[in-house]
Amino acid sequence: MHAFDVLGDPVRRRILELLADGEQTSGAVTAVIRAEFGISQPAVSQHLRVLRDNGFATVRPDGARRLYAVDDTALRQADEWLSRFRRFWTPHLAAMATEVARGKRLRRLAASDDVRSSE
Structure with a gap:
């Protein structure tokens, strides 16, 4: 998936905004996204997976919790592509x-x- 396909979704952009403020549990991300977009927990998990699989987010276990953070790899690639514009x-x-x-x-x-x- 191209970086702009990933970023084209408003839910994924909002998740990245949340993660830009610092590491977040999947539960905290889900609570905000459910309140703002009215989507289910499995749908939020799918968006987190797309971000993770495409180099926009990382995840690490912390006991029973999963902590997500921004991974700047794909963002740097998108920034590089935008540089010519x-x-x-x-x-x-x-x-x-x-x-x-x-x-x-x-x-x-x-x-x-x-x-x-x-x-």
């Missing part, structure tokens, strides 16, 4: 960052002018 959005993001910084600076200056004029 970054030129399309990098200048736009840089320009946006400049405008955000300019806006913050103008707001700070306006706030300090307001403070000075009220004194």
Whole structure:
């Protein structure tokens, strides 16, 4: 399965978001996913397996529990594939960052002018 086929599923993306915050038990992942997506525990387990089998997650036993974590192998491969396309959005993001910084600076200056004029 291609990395973007795996990432194309919103449930698997959400699981990765949960795992990005740190190692999680399968029960903790299942509780969140069931609440947000309304799918069964076996369905969550299948999504975890797809992530594991495709290099996006690792699992380790901890007594009776199974702890899942992000495996960055497939994410690095997807990032590498995307690298040739970054030129399309990098200048736009840089320009946006400049405008955000300019806006913050103008707001700070306006706030300090307001403070000075009220004194």
